Structures are given as structure tokens and as C-alpha cells.
Amino acid sequence: MDILSAYPAWLITHGAALLVVLPLLLGAITAILPRERLAWIVTLIVTLICTAAAFGLLLTIFGGETQLYKMGGWDPPHGISYVIDGLNTPVLLLISAMAVLCTIYGLPSVAAEVEPKKRAPFYGAFLIGVAGLLGMVATGDAFNVFVFLEVSSISTYVLVAMGASRDRRALTAAYRYLILGSIGATFFVIGVGFLYMETGTLNMADMARILSDLGGGSRAALIGFGFIIIGLGLKLAMFPLHMWLPGAYAYAPSFVTVFLASTATKAALYLMLRFTFTVFDPSFEYVGTVLTYVIISMAVLGMLLASLQAIFQTDARRTLAFSSIAQVGYMLLGVGIGTAASLSAGYLHLINHAIIKGALFFAVGAFWYRYGITRVEDFRGLSKMMPWTMGAFTIGGLSLIGVPFTAGFVSKYNLASAAASNGWWWAVGVIMATSVLAIIYIGRILLIAYFQDPPEVDGKVVAKKEAPLMMLIPMWGLAILSVVIGLNAYWMDRAADGAAQVLLLGVGG
Amino acid sequence: MTPHVILRVVSKFLIPLIALFAFYVQFHGDYGPGGGFQAGVILAASVILYALIFGLDEAKKAIPPSWVRIGMTLGVLVYGGTGVITWLLGAEYLNYSVLAEKSYNGQHYGILLVELGVLLAVASVMLAIFYAFGSREPDLSDEDW
Amino acid sequence: MLTTILENYHYSVVIILMMTGLYVVFSSRNLIKKLVGLSVFQTSVFLLYITIGKVAGGQPPILVEDKGDHHASLDIANKLAGADAKVGDYGSHASEIVYSNPLPHVLILTAIVVGVATLAIGLALVVRIREVYATIEEDEIDRLDYQYNLEGTDA
Numbered sequence: 001m002d003i004l005s006a007y008p009a010w011l012i013t014h015g016a017a018l019l020v021v022l023p024l025l026l027g028a029i030t031a032i033l034p035r036e037r038l039a040w041i042v043t044l045i046v047t048l049i050c051t052a053a054a055f056g057l058l059l060t061i062f063g064g065e066t067q068l069y070k071m072g073g074w075d076p077p078h079g080i081s082y083v084i085d086g087l088n089t090p091v092l093l094l095i096s097a098m099a100v101l102c103t104i105y106g107l108p109s110v111a112a113e114v115e116p117k118k119r120a121p122f123y124g125a126f127l128i129g130v131a132g133l134l135g136m137v138a139t140g141d142a143f144n145v146f147v148f149l150e151v152s153s154i155s156t157y158v159l160v161a162m163g164a165s166r167d168r169r170a171l172t173a174a175y176r177y178l179i180l181g182s183i184g185a186t187f188f189v190i191g192v193g194f195l196y197m198e199t200g201t202l203n204m205a206d207m208a209r210i211l212s213d214l215g216g217g218s219r220a221a222l223i224g225f226g227f228i229i230i231g232l233g234l235k236l237a238m239f240p241l242h243m244w245l246p247g248a249y250a251y252a253p254s255f256v257t258v259f260l261a262s263t264a265t266k267a268a269l270y271l272m273l274r275f276t277f278t279v280f281d282p283s284f285e286y287v288g289t290v291l292t293y294v295i296i297s298m299a300v301l302g303m304l305l306a307s308l309q310a311i312f313q314t315d316a317r318r319t320l321a322f323s324s325i326a327q328v329g330y331m332l333l334g335v336g337i338g339t340a341a342s343l344s345a346g347y348l349h350l351i352n353h354a355i356i357k358g359a360l361f362f363a364v365g366a367f368w369y370r371y372g373i374t375r376v377e378d379f380r381g382l383s384k385m386m387p388w389t390m391g392a393f394t395i396g397g398l399s400l401i402g403v404p405f406t407a408g409f410v411s412k413y414n415l416a417s418a419a420a421s422n423g424w425w426w427a428v429g430v431i432m433a434t435s436v437l438a439i440i441y442i443g444r445i446l447l448i449a450y451f452q453d454p455p456e457v458d459g460k461v462v463a464k465k466e467a468p469l470m471m472l473i474p475m476w477g478l479a480i481l482s483v484v485i486g487l488n489a490y491w492m493d494r495a496a497d498g499a500a501q502v503l504l505l506g507v508g509g
Numbered sequence: 510m511t512p513h514v515i516l517r518v519v520s521k522f523l524i525p526l527i528a529l530f531a532f533y534v535q536f537h538g539d540y541g542p543g544g545g546f547q548a549g550v551i552l553a554a555s556v557i558l559y560a561l562i563f564g565l566d567e568a569k570k571a572i573p574p575s576w577v578r579i580g581m582t583l584g585v586l587v588y589g590g591t592g593v594i595t596w597l598l599g600a601e602y603l604n605y606s607v608l609a610e611k612s613y614n615g616q617h618y619g620i621l622l623v624e625l626g627v628l629l630a631v632a633s634v635m636l637a638i639f640y641a642f643g644s645r646e647p648d649l650s651d652e653d654w
Numbered sequence: 655m656l657t658t659i660l661e662n663y664h665y666s667v668v669i670i671l672m673m674t675g676l677y678v679v680f681s682s683r684n685l686i687k688k689l690v691g692l693s694v695f696q697t698s699v700f701l702l703y704i705t706i707g708k709v710a711g712g713q714p715p716i717l718v719e720d721k722g723d724h725h726a727s728l729d730i731a732n733k734l735a736g737a738d739a740k741v742g743d744y745g746s747h748a749s750e751i752v753y754s755n756p757l758p759h760v761l762i763l764t765a766i767v768v769g770v771a772t773l774a775i776g777l778a779l780v781v782r783i784r785e786v787y788a789t790i791e792e793d794e795i796d797r798l799d800y801q802y803n804l805e806g807t808d809a
Contacts, residue, residue, distance in 0.1 A: 010596075017602040021589060028585040032578050073604030143761050150768040157775050161782070168786045169802075172795055175779045179679060179688055182772050186696055189765060193699065196758075197706050546763060631767075638774045645781060 004059045007052075012060060015053040016069035016082040016138050019092060020148075022046055024131035031124025036111075039120040043127055044103045050096035050134065058089045061498065068140070076140070077203035083140035086498030087278075090347075091137050091270045094354055095263045099130045101474035105362055106255045108468045112369055113253040115165050122162055126259070129155035133267045142192045142279070143202045145271060146185060149235070153181045156264060160252040173247030180244040184234030187227045194224030195279075208279050216284035225286060228275050229294070236268035238332060239302025242325045249321035250374075254365025257317065261324055261361055262354035269331055269350055273343075277503040282338050296336035300430050303329035307437035311444070316364050316376050319441050320357065323400065326434055327353045333431075334415055337422055344500040345414035348492055352407040352485060356399045359478035363393035366467035366475065376445055381454030381462075388476070389467045390449055395479040397442040399486070402435050407485035410492070513562070520562045527555035535628055539617070545624040549631025556632075557639050565643045577636045584630025591622045664705040671698035683792040685783065689776045696769045700762045707758035715753040 004012075011018065026046045033039045060067070067084035070076065084092075106123075114122050132152025136145050157178045163170030196202060198220040199210040211217050230241070237245040245265075249257050280287045303326050310322035327349070334346020366389045367382065368374055383390045399406035402413075412431060419427035454462050466472070485492055528551075535548035560568030592603040599607065605619020606612035659666060671694055678691025784790050787798055 014596060014602065017592075021592060021602060025586060025589040025593075028582045028589075032582050070601055071603060073601045073606060143764075147764055147768065150772070154768075154771050154775055157779070161779055164782065164786070169799055171779055171783045171786060172799070175685065175776065175783065178772065178776050178779065179692060182692055182776075183676075183679065183695070185768075186699055190699055190702065193703050193706065202757075202761075546767065641778065642781065645785075 004056060004063070007056045011053050012056050014069070015057045016067060016084050017071065018053055019050050019096070019138060020082075020131050020135040022049060022131075023127040023134070024151075027124045027127030027131060029124075030127055031121045033120045033124075036116070036119035036123075039123040040103070040107055040110075043106075043123045044100070046127060047096060047099040047103050047130065050130070051093065051100050054089065054093040054096045057084050058093050058495070060084075061086050061089045062494070077201050077206035080139065080141040080144050081203065082138045083205070084138065085502050086495070087274065087502040088137045088270060090351060090495045090499065091266060092134060094351055095130065095133050095137065095267065098259060098262045098354065098358060099126075101358065101362075101477060102126075102255055102259045105258065105365070105471055105474045107470050109255045109365055109369060109471065110253065113166050113255070114162050118162060122159070125155040125158045125162075126256075128152075129159065129259075133263055137267050137270055140204050141202050142195065142204055142207065143189075146189045146192060149185050149188065149268075149271075152264065152267070153185060153235075156256075156260065157181065159256040160248050160260075163252045163256070166253065167251050169247070170251035173244075173251045177244040177248045180234055180241075184231045184241075186231070187234065188231030191224040191227030191229075191231060194220045194227065198224065204274070204279050208281070211279070211284075212281055216281075216286065221280075222286045225275075225280055225290070229272070229290060232268050232272045232275070233298075236265045236272060237325050237328055239298045239306065239325065239329060242302070242306070242328075245325060246318050246321040249324070249361075250315055250317040254361065254368060258358050258361040258365065261320075262358040265324070265328060266350050266354050269328070273335060273347070273499075273503060276335065277343075288338075291336050291338055295332050299329040299332035299336055300427070301329075302326060303333070303430060303434045304437075307434045307441070310441040311437065313441075314376060315374050316367075316379065316445060317361070317374055319376065319445070320360055320364065323438065323441065324353075324357060326438075327357070327400075329434075330412070330415060330431070333427060334418070337419060337424065337427070339418060339422060340497075340500045340504055341421065342415065342418035343503050344493070344496040345411055345418050347499045348414060348489075348496040349411035351492060351496070352399075352411045352482070355478050355482050355485070356396050356408055359392055359396035359475055359482065360400065362471065362475040362478065363389050363396065366471045369471065370465050370467060371462070376448060378455075379445060379449045380452040382449040385454055385462060385464050386466055387464075388472055392472075392475040392479040393449075394446060395483060397446060399482045401438045401442055405483065405486040407482035407489075409486055410489045516562055520558055524555050524559055527558065528552060531555065531628075531632075535624065538624055539620070545627025546631055548624075549628045550635055552628065552632040553635030553639070556636055560639065560643065565640070569640070569644075572636065574637070574640050577633045577640065580629050580633030581637060584626045584628070584633060587626030587629060588623050589626075591619060591626070595619075664701070668698050668702045668705070671695075671701065685780045685790045685792065686777075689773060689780070692776070693769065693773055696765070696772075700765060700769075703758040703762045703765070707755040709752055709754045712752045712754035715756040 023046050026042055030039045030042050033042065057067070061084070066086070067082075068076070069082040069084070071080040071082065074080070103126075106126075110119055110122060129152050132148045132150075132155060135148030136152065139145055139148060157174050160177055161171055161174035163173075192202070195207060198214075198217045199207050201207055201210065211221060214221075216222075234241045234244075249261060252260065276282065276287060276291065282288050282291055306322045306325035306329065310319045310326065313319040313322060330349050331346045331353070334342045334344075334349065337343075364374065367379070367386065370386060371378075373379065395406070399408040402408040412435065416428045416431050419425075419431070456462070467475075531548045531552035534543040534551060535545060536543075538544035538548070556568060556572055559571065591605075591608075595604050595607055596602060603619070603623075605617075606615045608615035608618045675691045675693070675695025675698060679688050679695060680691075682688055682691065780790055783795070787795050789795060789798075
């Protein structure tokens with residue numbers, strides 16, 4: 001690895017802790033900075049360093065190494081250890097890279113959507129949220145997961161509520177998110193408590209060892225598993241537990257919507273993978289039952305019903321939010337089938353969906369930035385008014401549907417073939433059906449934007465006004481990335497297969 | 510004369526004691542129950558009591574909100590900075606053993622520094638929450654609630 | 655049956671608190687009452703953790719030997735931090751006396767702080783909602799939002 005030799009050694013050896021500590025500490029400083037531009041620069045630098053560190057760690061993973069970082073020098077299982085393996089490093093890179101893109105996008109977008117006095121604290125809360133997400137993905141300690149889950153959630157509630165200067169419904173959306181998010185986190189911590197009763201340890205690797213020695217453990221472990229699944233299900237918007245998501249996505253500042261859509265639910269999904277497959281084991285009777293009957297049925301119901309609901313939304317952001325719930329269903333389907341191919345496909349879809357939804361929400365945010373529109377019916381003639389932004393939206397939309405040569409196609413195809421090789425042809429049918437529904441809800445927006453004429457105000461056609469460059473760069477970055485993945489998914493496949501290997505064999509876990 | 514003479518006199522006597530007790534809890538945390546969290550809350554409680562008796566404006570004169578904001582950040586920085594120092598000394602994050610020649614001295618200094626950071630952060634955050642809620646002007650009178 | 659319940663009465667307390675809290679969160683339409691329910695719910699979890707930390711006949715986990723000499727406890731910390739420490743190296747102190755498990759208490763200290771933070775954010779949101787909507791009843795807020803959706807203005 002040539003690139004790796006250019007890295008300073010400390011960035012790799014202390015990378016696991018650095019990823020969490022740097023945004024956490026600088027987030028606290030950023031919150032009290034007097035000038036918003038300064039806060040923005042600090043945020044950009046911090047997220048860039050995190051991305052570099054995460055990329056370096058990913059290269060070491062590809063080199064076949066896993067890392068165990070002992071916080072405070074205390075040995076596991078007594079101390080808190082951070083684990084860097086094939087399962088969580090791609091998610092770490094995803095979160096920090098999305099944070100960089102959001103920050104770039106944020107320069108014009110935050111200036112338009114957040115009140116001037118709140119902008120520096122806004123960036124501070126954002127950095128702390130990034131630290132929380134990175135922490136809950138990097139840590140190997142079950143209670144530490146809860147702490148970071150709450151760190152990221154609390155800052156997210158604040159970020160969602162910041163949309164109030166644009167739309168007051170952001171406040172009620174943030175409140176609902178707070179109630180359901182806290183219940184989810186509390187359910188999770190109850191589950192961890194039951195696991196602690198059963199195993200007497202909080203270290204995930206140690207828990208896994210003791211649970212497999214006990215052959216799944218007593219009823220306490222079973223109940224703990226149930227609480228953890230429900231708690232994480234609330235956080236990742238598993239189908240019947242998704243009520244907080246549309247409001248939070250629709251009324252938060254566009255910057256926050258992108259960040260939430262592409263990282264927060266993904267980190268929770270990663271945790272569900274980590275707990276179901278490495279802490280517990282699908283070979284335990286109750287885990288297998290939950291996977292086959294609960295997770296899969298919820299996934300399929302979510303895919304169909306949320307896609308249907310997405311068709312009937314008048315607000316473009318709500319359409320995309322319901323589509324997100326449907327896409328979570330795809331990932332859960334991959335989790336539920338539970339073979340190496342399906343896990344790899346689900347994991348790939350997790351990353352691809354983050355990229356696709358990021359591009360789509362970036363574009364919708366740009367529409368609002370220029371014309372103040374979010375309703376689908378107001379999108380008339382947008383292809384003429386903002387051709388570049390609409391172009392990125394179109395690529396993202398096609399990728400979401402799963403048109404060949406886009407990222408969405410790769411993961412959907414992998415998922416369908418995994419289901420087919422398991423003999424589950426009905427699952428292939430469901431994937432097809434929801435793709436058709438996606439054609440309807442994305443196509444509806446595209447039709448209005450391309451084939452209707454721009455609206456006229458006072459007898460004049462509304463002038464063409466492209467989004468600023470700072471918005472176009474991250475948007476097109478993601479759009480191009482999704483096409484590149486569609487053409488050659490070698491690296492993504494390799495990362496996803498590595499993750500599936502960790503899940504099934506416990507390599508490095 | 511201002512009202513509530515008894516309250517004013519008693520609280521003037523009590524507030525320094527409460528603050529002192531906070532520091533007792535803080536530094537006794539090494540030997541027994543106690544520590545930064547509890548001490549921070551007690552310290553903030555002394556200021557909040559002052560604000561309740563003498564008014565929010567007086568309290569803000571004594572401890573300005575800008576100090577509180579800086580205190581929050583400073584607390585986090587003292588805590589995190591301890592970890593950064595251990596990094597610079599070549600050990601893992603927050604491995605206090607390298608802070609002194611003998612590792613038990615190092616552990617002692619480390620936990621003192623960290624608890625100091627916790628004290629600062631907790632006391633400032635408690636005050637910040639109190640100031641934030643206390644200084645909002647109600648737009649409707651109490652009867653309308 | 656009854657003896658089982660009485661022997662595990664702490665779980666009954668936890669369950670009653672937990673269900674009360676959840677019921678209040680889901681049934682009440684007043685934003686403040688929902689937060690009260692959430693706090694009760696979270697408190698039940700604190701109790702759950704604290705009760706599992708108690709060891710029958712256990713003492714507070716403070717070293718009683720070498721009173722006044724805190725180096726003894728630091729020595730143990732030292733041993734644990736050392737590179738060649740093994741789990742059995744707690745020293746001779748731990749094996750003689752039964753201590754209660756202090757770890758759940760520490761965990762719950764963290765959870766309490768998290769709960770306070772959540773409550774503070776929740777209350778701050780309610781204050782803002784009250785300022786903007788002039789009500790904290792969810793039905794009223796839903797009605798206002800619905801009207802806003804229909805007309806694009808406040809009625």
C-alpha cells in the first residue's frame with residue numbers, strides 16, 4: 001500500500017481514538033467561536049482529518065490487519081476498547097466523508113437556513129454529532145455504544161430543531177424525534193442491562209464468547225436481544241417504528257437532512273448487524289427465529305408500504321424520506337436472509353443508499369435554496385431553471401430506482417441474486433415490485449421537472465438560476481460516485497465482502 | 510426594606526458553605542464517594558440559590574453567561590486535553606500512567622485533572638441550562654398557562 | 655408464585671415504573687406530561703441497573719485494609735494497568751471480602767447525565783413550541799399544522 005506509507009504512523013495507531021476525540025473536543029470549541037466563517041473552517045478541517053484517518057484505517061483493513069485500541073491503556077474486557085475491523089471501518093469512512101461533503105454544502109445552505117447567532121453553535125453541535133456517530137461505530141463496548149448513541153442523538157435533536165427559522169414544524173418534528181429516539185436508546189440500554197446480567201461483562205467480544213459458551217444463554221439474554229432489536233429498530237427506522245423519520249427529514253435544515261439520511265440510520269443499522277451477528281449468533285434459536293420471521297417480514301412490509309406512501313406525498317422531501325424507510329427494508333432483507341452473499345449485498349446497499357440519498361437530498365436542498373420550493377407540483381420546469389442540479393437529481397433518482405450502470409442497480413442485483421440462490425423467489429418479486437414503485441415516485445418528480453414549462457410570475461418566465469458551486473460540488477461528487485460504483489464496484493464489493501466475513505466468521509471481531 | 514429578609518440573611522450564610530461543600534465532594538472523590546459530577550451540580554446549585562433569592566440579573570452579574578459558555582468548553586478541554594497529553598507522551602488516550610514517573614502517581618494526577626474538567630463542565634452546563642430557561646421572557650402572563 | 659414475586663420485588667418495582675412511564679408517554683397529549691413519562695421510564699432503567707449491582711451480603715466497594723493509605727488502592731490500579739496484568743491479579747484484598755458491584759452505579763451515573771441532557775433539550779423544545787404555537791397540547795398543534803398545510807397560512 002503506497003498511500004499508507006505516506007501516513008504518519010500515529011494517525012494509524014491512534015486513529016480509532018482520534019476519530020472520536022478530535023470532533024468531540026473541537027466541537028466544544030467551535031460552539032463558542034465568535035465568527036461563523038471561522039467555525040466553518042474548523043469544521044471542514046476536522047472532518048477532513050477524520051476522513052483521512054478513516055481512509056488510512058480502511059487501507060490497513062484491506063492489508064489484512066485489524067486493530068484493538070485500548071482506551072486508557074486498560075486491557076479488555078475490563079477497559080473500554082475500540083475495535084477497527086472490516087465491518088465498521090467502511091462505515092467510519094462513510095460517516096466522515098459525508099461530514100466533509102455536508103460541511104462544504106453547508107457554507108451557502110446554513111447561511112440561508114439558520115439564524116446568524118446560532119450558526120457557530122450549529123457547527124459545534126454538528127461536530128459533536130459526528131463524534132457520537134463515529135464513536136458508536138468504533139467502540140467495542142456495549143455501554144459505550146449507548147453513550148455515543150445518545151451523544152449523537154441529542155445533537156441531532158438540536159440540529160433538527162434549528163430548522164425552525166425556516167418552518168416551525170421543525171420544532172414538533174424534533175420533539176417527536178426526541179421522544180421516540182430516547183425511548184429507543186432506553187430500550188437499547190435495558191437490553192444491554194439484561195446482557196450484563198447474563199454475562200457479567202460489557203465488552204462485546206467477551207459477551208460473544210460467553211454467550212456462545214452458554215449456547216445462547218437463558219431467558220435474560222433472549223429478552224435483552226428483544227429490547228436491543230426494538231431499540232435499534234427505532235433508531236434505524238425499521239418499518240413500524242419509523243414515525244419520527246419523515247417529519248425530521250422534511251423540516252430539518254437541508255444540511256442536516258443529508259447528514260441524517262446518509263449516516264445516522266446507517267450507523268444504527270451497523271449496530272444491529274454487529275449485535276445480531278457477532279455479539280449474538282444467528283445459530284441461537286431465538287436469534288434465527290427473529291431474523292427469519294420478524295426482521296424479514298418487517299423489511300418486506302416496510303419496502304412495500306413505505307414505497308406506496310412515498311407515491312402520495314406532496315412534499316419532495318417527504319417522498320424521499322418514505323423512500324428511505326423502504327430502502328432500510330432492502331438492507332434488513334439482506335440481514336434477514338443471513339447468507340454471506342445477502343449480508344454483503346445488504347451492507348453494499350447501506351453504503352450505496354447513503355451516497356444516492358445524499359445526492360438526492362443535496363439537490364432538493366438546492367431547489368429550496370434558490371426558489372424556496374419543496375412541493376413536487378412546484379418543480380415545474382426545474383430542468384430548465386437549474387439544469388445541473390436537476391441533472392444530479394436525475395442520476396440519483398435513476399440510481400435509487402436501480403437502473404443498470406448505477407450504484408443502486410449493483411446492490412439491488414446482488415440482493416436479488418442472493419435471495420434467488422437461497423430459493424426465495426418471492427423476495428426477488430418484492431424487490432422488483434418496490435423498484436416499480438420507485439419508478440413511480442421518482443418518475444413523477446422527473447416528469448414534472450422535465451416536461452412542464454417553468455412557472456410565470458407577472459407574465460415573465462422565472463429566470464434560470466443555478467445553485468452555487470459549493471452546493472454543486474458535493475452533489476455531483478456523489479452523483480458521479482454512484483455512476484462509478486455502477487460501472488466498477490470492485491472496491492465496494494471487496495469492502496462489503498470483508499464486512500460479511502466479519503459477520504459470519506467473527507474474523508477480527 | 511426589601512422583602513424576604515430571613516431568606517436573604519440565611520442564604521448569604523449558606524451559599525459559601527454550599528460552594529465549600531462542593532469542593533469537599535470534589536477532592537474527597539479520591540478517597541470515598543464523590544467526584545466531579547456531584548461536585549459540579551452542588552456548585553451550580555449554590556449559584557442557582559443565589560439567583561433565586563437575589564434575582565437572575567444579580568446572579569448574571571456575579572457569574573456572567575459568557576464565563577459559563579467558556580467554562581463548558583474549558584471543562585471539556587481539560588478532560589480531553591489530559592488525554593491529548595498522554596498521547597503526546599506516547600501512550601494510549603487517557604492512559605494516566607505516563608503522567609508521572611511512577612504510574613500510581615500518574616493515575617492520581619490524571620484522575621484529579623479529569624475530575625477538575627468534569628467539575629467545570631457540569632457546573633457550567635447546569636448554570637447554562639438554568640440561565641437559558643430563566644432568562645426567557647414569558648410572552649403571556651402566568652394566568653394564561 | 656407469591657414468594658417468587660416477593661423475592662424479586664425489585665423487578666416488580668422496575669416493571670411498574672417502566673410501564674407507567676411508557677403509558678404516560680404514549681397516552682398523554684400534553685408535551686410536558688410526555689416528558690414526565692419519559693423521565694419515569696428512564697428512571698426505571700436506573701433502578702434496574704442499580705439493583706443488579708447489589709451482591710447479597712456485599713460491602714461498599716471501598717478497600718478497608720491499610721486505612722488512610724490510599725497507595726494500596728492505587729497499587730491495584732497499577733497492577734491492572736500493567737502490561738502483564740491478568741484477571742486474577744486483583745490482589746489478596748478482593749478475595750477475602752464480598753463487595754457489591756460498583757460498575758452499574760458508574761454506568762447509571764452516565765445514564766443519569768444523559769437523561770438530564772435529554773430532558774433539558776426536550777423542555778427547551780417545549781418552550782420554543784409554546785412560543786411559536788401558543789399551545790403545548792398535541793391535538794391543537796396538529797390542528798394548526800393541518801390548517802397550515804391546507805391554506806399555507808395560520809388561521
